[in-house]
Amino acid sequence: MDVSFVKTPEIQQLLDRAAGVNESGGNPRFKAIMRDLFQSIMELIVRHDISESEFWLAMKFLADGAGEIGLIVPGTGIEHFLDLYMDAKDAEAGLTGGTPRTIEGPLYVAGAPLVEGNVNLSTDPDEGTQVLHMTGAVTGPDGEPVQNAILHVWHANSQGWYSHFDPTGEQTPFNNRRRIKLGADGRYAFHSHQPSGYSVPPQGATDQLMQALGRHGNRPAHVHFFIEAPGYRTLTTQINFGDDPFAADDFAFGTREGLLPVPNRQGDAAYIAFDFQLQRAHDAADEGFSARSRAEAQPAVENA
Incomplete structure (x- = not known):
């Protein structure tokens, strides 16, 4: 599977909803930034065939390493x-x-x-x-x-x-x-x-x-x-x-x-x-x- 999967209507609608694109409240620039971020993460998952376990190990690393973000x-x-x-x-x-x-x-x-x-x-x-x-x-x-x-x-x-x-x-x-x-x-x-x-x-x-x-x-x-x-x-x-x-x-x-x-x-x-x-x-x-x-x-x- 290639990253074109992320371009399908179902995933694009998911991105719009996740970023609040069609909601009246919120900050438009922030919505655009977050939508791009979410899409980049999804494309990364597809491009490198990242498994569910690998994804959650990455989340654990970020959570555990928050004190060293600097x-x-x-x-x-x-x-x-x-x-x-x-x-x-x-x-x-x-x-x-x-x-x-x-x-x-x-x-x-x-x-x-x-x-x-x-x-x-x-x-x-x-x-x-x-x-x-x-x-x-x-x-x-x-x-x-x-x-x-x-x-x-x-x-x-x-x-x-x-x-x-x-x-x-x-x-x-x-x-x-x-x-x-x-x-x-x-x-x-x-x-x-x-x-x-x-x-x-x-x-x-x-x-x-x-x-x-x-x-x-x-x-x-x-x-x-x-x-x-x-x-x-x-x-x-x-x-x-x-x-x-x-x-x-x-x-x-x-x-x-x-x-x-x-x-x-x-x-x-x-x-x-x-x-x-x-x-x-x-x-x-x-x-x-x-x-x-x-x-x-x-x-x-x-x-x-």
């Missing part, structure tokens, strides 16, 4: 696809340049201390790690310093754990997380205990999926950023350490050209100089964050 989405390339799609829409609109966007990941926490100056991100000790020193400037499309910018930065510790998500419970709140208020020159500087790469939770849903695909679940050492400023488009990006073994083979597809600086390692220190370039906002929505659900903790106040 890893499954980047691991399947969908989050990177969203970046590529937004890039293509920008290019179509004639918007080019600026630091590349890349995946956010699931581990941002709102409410980090807002600080100024050369900031120490690390509250906790992390023995045996190099100290990462990162400096640079935030400019606009014409090279102008971006004033009143806030740079959100967060990364893992040397064990690959993020504060607020560390199963050992050993990290204090907002360890390796800060919001940095930049001055009129648009320059930033911070130092911290260098992060390590990590893998997805062993035997978890994402690990099971990667094994079934014959893939690994490793991420290189990296640092995440949001940069927001009045009049500019908020940037979501991250840098992967260019000398990490997984720098060019990130399971989450976070690696992008222009986001792979190689640290200058000197003794117990590692230095990265990296400049960010923002695009101008075209409306208020450009200055905001996406509607993605994010963790939030009690705001903290701290001196630099």
Whole structure:
């Protein structure tokens, strides 16, 4: 049997009813999206002759793996696809340049201390790690310093754990997380205990999926950023350490050209100089964050 079965009147009527196409209530765009989704699933079942048992095993995987959806989405390339799609829409609109966007990941926490100056991100000790020193400037499309910018930065510790998500419970709140208020020159500087790469939770849903695909679940050492400023488009990006073994083979597809600086390692220190370039906002929505659900903790106040 081929997918033409899905085009039969009986199945098409089923799709219309399931999506509420002929109902007066509801959202028309949402109905169209859901109808297309339902039809795609039905066509997938026919094309690959998916059995009833296989279907319900897939539903069980999705239900059991709901807690790892923030890893499954980047691991399947969908989050990177969203970046590529937004890039293509920008290019179509004639918007080019600026630091590349890349995946956010699931581990941002709102409410980090807002600080100024050369900031120490690390509250906790992390023995045996190099100290990462990162400096640079935030400019606009014409090279102008971006004033009143806030740079959100967060990364893992040397064990690959993020504060607020560390199963050992050993990290204090907002360890390796800060919001940095930049001055009129648009320059930033911070130092911290260098992060390590990590893998997805062993035997978890994402690990099971990667094994079934014959893939690994490793991420290189990296640092995440949001940069927001009045009049500019908020940037979501991250840098992967260019000398990490997984720098060019990130399971989450976070690696992008222009986001792979190689640290200058000197003794117990590692230095990265990296400049960010923002695009101008075209409306208020450009200055905001996406509607993605994010963790939030009690705001903290701290001196630099």
